[in-house]
Amino acid sequence: xxxxxLPAALALVAGGGAGLSPERRAALGASLPLVQRDYRFERVxxxxxIQGLRGAYYIAEGLGPDRAAPxxxxxxxxxxxxxLLTPATEEMxxxxxxxxxxxxxxxxFEYSLAEINAEAAARLVQSGKxxxxxxxxxxxxxxxxxxxxxxxVPRGAFVKTPLGSVxxxxxxxxxxxxxxKKLRSYFHFTEPAxxxxxxxxxxxxxxxxxxxxxxLEHDIPRGSWSIQLEKGGNVVVLRSLLWLGxxxxxxxxxxxxxxxxxxxxxxNLDLPFMx
Amino acid sequence: MDRSPESDPAxxxxxxxxxxxxxxxxxxxxxxxxxxxxxxxxxxxxxDEIPDPQTRMLAIKNAKAYLLKTSTKSGLNLYDHFANILTxxxxxxxxxxxxxxENISQDVKRAQFxxxxxxxxxxxxIPPTVEAAEKYKALFVKEGGEDxxxxxxxxxxxxxxxxxxxTAFYFEQAxxxxxxxxxxxxxxxxxxLINVQPIQTCRFWGKILGLEMNYIIAEVQLREEEEEEEExxxxxxxxxxxxxxxxxxxxxxxxKEKEPEPPKxxxxxxxxxxxxxxxxxxxxxxxxxxxxxxxxxxxxxxVTPAQIVCARQIKKFFTGHLDAPVVSFxxxxxxEANYLRAQIAxxxxxxxxxxTGFYQFPVDEEEEADTYEENLEFEPPPVAEMVxxxxxxxxxxxxxxxxxxxxxxxxxxxxxxxEEDEEEEEEEEQEEERGQALLTLISEDEGIKNIPAWTVxxxxxxxxxxxxxxxxxxxxxxxxxxASGRKxxxxxxxxxxxxxxxxxxxxLPPPAEAEFPSDxxxxxxxxxxxxxxxxxxxxxxxxxxxxxxxxxxxxxDD
Numbered sequence: 106x107x108x109x110x111l112p113a114a115l116a117l118v119a120g121g122g123a124g125l126s127p128e129r130r131a132a133l134g135a136s137l138p139l140v141q142r143d144y145r146f147e148r149v150x151x152x153x154x155i156q157g158l159r160g161a162y163y164i165a166e167g168l169g170p171d172r173a174a175p176x177x178x179x180x181x182x183x184x185x186x187x188x189l190l191t192p193a194t195e196e197m198x199x200x201x202x203x204x205x206x207x208x209x210x211x212x213x214f215e216y217s218l219a220e221i222n223a224e225a226a227a228r229l230v231q232s233g234k235x236x237x238x239x240x241x242x243x244x245x246x247x248x249x250x251x252x253x254x255x256x257x258v259p260r261g262a263f264v265k266t267p268l269g270s271v272x273x274x275x276x277x278x279x280x281x282x283x284x285x286k287k288l289r290s291y292f293h294f295t296e297p298a299x300x301x302x303x304x305x306x307x308x309x310x311x312x313x314x315x316x317x318x319x320x321l322e323h324d325i326p327r328g329s330w331s332i333q334l335e336k337g338g339n340v341v342v343l344r345s346l347l348w349l350g351x352x353x354x355x356x357x358x359x360x361x362x363x364x365x366x367x368x369x370x371x372x373n374l375d376l377p378f379m380x
Numbered sequence: 381m382d383r384s385p386e387s388d389p390a391x392x393x394x395x396x397x398x399x400x401x402x403x404x405x406x407x408x409x410x411x412x413x414x415x416x417x418x419x420x421x422x423x424x425x426x427x428d429e430i431p432d433p434q435t436r437m438l439a440i441k442n443a444k445a446y447l448l449k450t451s452t453k454s455g456l457n458l459y460d461h462f463a464n465i466l467t468x469x470x471x472x473x474x475x476x477x478x479x480x481x482e483n484i485s486q487d488v489k490r491a492q493f494x495x496x497x498x499x500x501x502x503x504x505x506i507p508p509t510v511e512a513a514e515k516y517k518a519l520f521v522k523e524g525g526e527d528x529x530x531x532x533x534x535x536x537x538x539x540x541x542x543x544x545x546x547t548a549f550y551f552e553q554a555x556x557x558x559x560x561x562x563x564x565x566x567x568x569x570x571x572x573l574i575n576v577q578p579i580q581t582c583r584f585w586g587k588i589l590g591l592e593m594n595y596i597i598a599e600v601q602l603r604e605e606e607e608e609e610e611e612x613x614x615x616x617x618x619x620x621x622x623x624x625x626x627x628x629x630x631x632x633x634x635x636k637e638k639e640p641e642p643p644k645x646x647x648x649x650x651x652x653x654x655x656x657x658x659x660x661x662x663x664x665x666x667x668x669x670x671x672x673x674x675x676x677x678x679x680x681x682x683v684t685p686a687q688i689v690c691a692r693q694i695k696k697f698f699t700g701h702l703d704a705p706v707v708s709f710x711x712x713x714x715x716e717a718n719y720l721r722a723q724i725a726x727x728x729x730x731x732x733x734x735x736t737g738f739y740q741f742p743v744d745e746e747e748e749a750d751t752y753e754e755n756l757e758f759e760p761p762p763v764a765e766m767v768x769x770x771x772x773x774x775x776x777x778x779x780x781x782x783x784x785x786x787x788x789x790x791x792x793x794x795x796x797x798x799e800e801d802e803e804e805e806e807e808e809e810q811e812e813e814r815g816q817a818l819l820t821l822i823s824e825d826e827g828i829k830n831i832p833a834w835t836v837x838x839x840x841x842x843x844x845x846x847x848x849x850x851x852x853x854x855x856x857x858x859x860x861x862x863a864s865g866r867k868x869x870x871x872x873x874x875x876x877x878x879x880x881x882x883x884x885x886x887x888l889p890p891p892a893e894a895e896f897p898s899d900x901x902x903x904x905x906x907x908x909x910x911x912x913x914x915x916x917x918x919x920x921x922x923x924x925x926x927x928x929x930x931x932x933x934x935x936x937d938d
Contacts, residue, residue: 119559120594122587122858122873126555128840158835158854183841206881207831207854276483282507331591336561337512337672344589346697349875369857375884379697379877 106363108137108149108165114363117354120335120342123367125154129163132184140165140179140187152178152248153350153366157210164248164366172263173271173294178248180212190241193249200238201246207369214240247370253295255345257321257353259362260290265317274315279358285341286332291353292318299323328380346380349373456492464488515674519568540582541574547584547869550862553839554850556873558587565673570598573668573677578603585667585728586858586872588720593671593700597724597872600666651791653783655684661778661786662688662725669720671700678702680721685784686713691722695877695884710887723876725780730878731859732777732870733822733851735760739776741819752776752818760865766849767838770823773851773861778818828855828881855879 106114111133115124125133133151141149146167155162163184166176179187204216215237230236264274284290297319303311321330331344345351350368355361373379408416447459465488469477477484544567551557558566566584574582577600585599656663662685668677694708698716706712706719738760739752766772778786825833833855838847839862853859858874908916 116559116561119557120562121589122556122558124552124555124557126553126839128553128842129555158831206829276480282509328591331589333593334508337516338507338509346591375695375880378884378886379695 106151106365108133108141108151110361110363111137111151113361114354114365117336117340117356117361118342118352118365120333121344121350121352121367123154123350123352129184133163136181136185136187137165140167144177144179144189146177148172150176150363151365152252153368155208155244155247155366155370156368157208159210161210162208162212162244171270172273173265176252178245180244190245190248193245197242197246198249201243201250204238204243205371207371208244209240212239212241212244216240216243244370250372251348251351251366251370253293255348255351255364256294257291257343257364258294258318259355260284260292260320261315262362263294263318264314266314271317277360279360279362280341280355282338282357285355285357286334288321288324288330288332291321291343293321294318326377326380329376346376347373456489461485461488512672512674515672516565519565519572519674540579541571542583544570544584546867547871550848550864550867550869551860551871553848554860554862556850556860556871558873562673566596569596569670569673569677573598573600576677577668584871585724586874588698588723588872588874588876590698590700595669595671595698595700595720596673598668598677599728600668601664602666653685653785653789653791655682656785656787658682662729662780662784664777665728667721667724669702678717680717680724683718683721683725684713687718687722688725688780688784689782691719691726693887695880698876708886709889720876726878727856727859727872727876729777729780729786731853731856731861731872732775733773733861734776734868734870735766735863736772736774736819736821738866738868739774739819758866760863763838763847763849763864764844766863767836767847770834770836771821773822773834773836773863774819775822776819822851825855828879831881 106118112130115130118124137149137151140146144167147170148168150166150168152164152166155164160182163181165179165181165187167179168174168176175192177192178190180190181187200218203218216239218236218238227236259277259280261280262274262277263271265271280290295318297317299319300317324330329346331346333342333344334340335342339356341355341357343353345353348366348368349371351364351366353362353364408414410416444459447462448457450457465481465485468484468488474480474484544563545560548557548560548563557563570582570584573579579600580603581601583599585597588595588597658666663682666682667680669680670677690708690710690712693710694706694712696706696708696719698720702715702717702720704716706714706716712719735758737755737758740755742753761772780786781788783789822834827833831854833853835852835854837850837852838844839850840847848862848864851861851863855878856872856874857879858876859870859872861870862868
């Protein structure tokens with residue numbers, strides 16, 4: 106969620122019971138503008154909080170002029186001092202998927218790969234590195250996975266210019282109440298994977314400036330999103346069932362939207378049994 | 381002027397044209413020079429200087445006529461459209477207009493299609509937000525009748541309405557809880573519940589999220605008269621059910637006589653374990669749920685041990701509809717209301733804690749008592765101590781045994797056949813299950829692999845004198861407890877499932893029965909040989925002959 110709209114947004118996602126204490130909110134209000142100044146970001150998003158055993162990681166993302174470019178991620182323990190995280194690589198993602206269990210709360214903690222996956226450990230040893238994964242890498246990989254899998258925006262909120270860069274659509278006035286209840290009106294805010302697989306009929310209806318991302322309609326498994334109208338129908342809240350803890354809110358007919366993650370950073374692999 | 385690159389800039393620029401050298405600064409005189417001919421009448425950039433307007437006016441009229449041409453498709457014309465766009469832009473004066481000019485044009489076009497005066501009017505659609513707002517407003521109605529209030533106060537010694545806002549404040553210090561608006565709506569909804577139902581004590585238990593709707597849950601102890609009425613009702617229902625079963629069996633027996641039936645299975649289901657009485661064990665509290673504050677509260681049925689045992693083996697999301705079926709294996713005996721009640725019972729048993737010493741066993745009774753009472757002389761330890769060690773917290777809800785009850789009971793035996801005798805011996809060999817005693821410290825809770833069962837922290841490091849001790853359960857993610865001085869409270873916000881580090885493996889179906897039980901109708905026998913048949917026939921004839929002789933003898937005797 107946008108750093109500027111943080112107070113209002115936190116009230117809208119509080120339906121799940123997770124939120125921030127007044128101390129953290131005040132700290133964020135003070136430190137995020139400084140982060141924006143120091144790193145010269147155009148936009149700063151408060152991504153959320155991953156709960157570890159001994160501490161919680163608070164994550165913020167910074168965006169540049171092209172909103173679809175890879176985002177810089179920062180973490181903090183107290184919402185005041187932010188440290189930059191390294192960008193995620195495919196290798197990190199593959200290794201981090203093997204890990205299970207809670208985060209420890211210490212970024213230098215090392216997970217021993219040998220116990221989990223002997224082949225990967227052997228490969229690492231051969232390439233001259235130790236067969237461990239640091240918690241920092243796991244954190245980066247988890248955030249990247251969550252963003253890719255369930256980071257969503259409403260349709261029409263972003264436009265793609267002919268030059269390829271993506272901007273906020275200044276003319277976006279919000280989804281109507283009818284549209285807001287459909288999964289079709291929300292897009293994954295990452296590289297699209299399924300755009301070319303649509304039928305010609307579907308493609309004819311699309312507007313290439315706003316429909317350049319994958320919609321949620323064809324997510325697997327089906328039913329992995331829970332859409333609810335809260336506050337008497339004033340807010341539409343989408344909760345992901347694949348990554349429990351990710352909450353997306355949008356107030357229909359206004360420009361307010363955003364998503365935040367409050368959880369333990371573990372994928373819900375039991376989802377097919379639970380539906 | 382710029383065609384001689386070797387010219388020295390200091391010198392006067394030499395031009396290739398001698399005429400230019402004569403009159404420096406005068407306009408272009410050659411046709412190829414830019415600006416040539418613009419001083420002719422009708423071609424100057426300053427049109428108001430030129431006296432002859434006719435050709436220009438004609439050009440303007442032509443252009444305007446072209447712009448006023450009505451489109452064959454939409455009935456609009458470009459002239460009016462541009463006028464509207466410019467009016468809108470000048471009225472609103474957005475920034476960077478040139479970037480969004482196309483969008484503005486589209487919007488103006490869309491606005492054309494809305495007819496302002498029409499004999500048909502749109503039906504006034506009441507959006508759902510308005511209905512919900514009405515419900516919320518109804519919550520704020522103050523109950524009428526001062527006389528009623530006085531009577532109620534006389535009957536009840538203590539106010540039974542919990543201070544939800546105070547609890548919400550303490551949890552907010554840790555970042556847990558709903559928005560203030562929602563907490564207040566829940567507060568009012570609980571007040572309504574207390575007015576409607578005969579309630580002795582009431583507590584906001586928490587919120588369980590569902591796919592389509594969520595559940596807000598209140599933990600309640602009803603006043604005793606009401607509970608007896610419910611029990612008699614339930615007994616009545618059981619009797620009726622038994623009678624119906626007997627009727628059905630009679631009908632089945634009649635049918636049995638007509639057709640030979642396939643052999644029955646020898647599977648004997650495990651004996652039904654009776655549920656605990658209302659007011660004890662897992663059914664100590666009664667739970668009311670509603671989907672949203674403002675909607676009517678629904679009472680959840682009491683939980684049976686079979687439901688708890690099954691709930692331990694399945695993991696399903698709640699949909700938000702209490703009558704939705706729970707499709708799972710092993711098949712859950714009940715619908716979503718029963719599943720919800722079972723999960724609430726498990727969560728309460730696993731995560732309801734209080735500071736050690738707040739509750740104590742009544743002095744008169746034995747050690748393993750079921751009841752506890754508040755210790756009036758309890759001195760709360762400082763928050764720092766509560767954060768440091770888990771021994772300062774204790775469970776105050778009895779643990780649920782594997783059987784599904786809090787108190788072990790021997791399953792009842794029905795008939796006295798030999799097989800049953802063997803089973804009786806086996807059951808006696810089973811040890812009586814003993815769970816942890818009532819007020820055990822939570823430091824004795826087992827963790828999951830290398831994760832401790834509880835995480836405790838202070839709400840703030842910066843201001844320790846006003847910090848609150850916050851306890852988070854790792855076994856049931858979403859269960860929290862806080863303690864600050866004498867005040868403490870438990871709450872749950874989550875999806876209602878236990879944490880399992882390994883993936884959930886559903887129970888496999890039991891193996892199919894290998895063989896039919898041997899029955900004379902099924903077992904294979906060798907067909908009798910011819911000699912055996914002859915021998916049998918001879919034996920039968922002898923028997924007949926003997927019988928006839930006996931009859932003849934009897935007849936003779938008479």
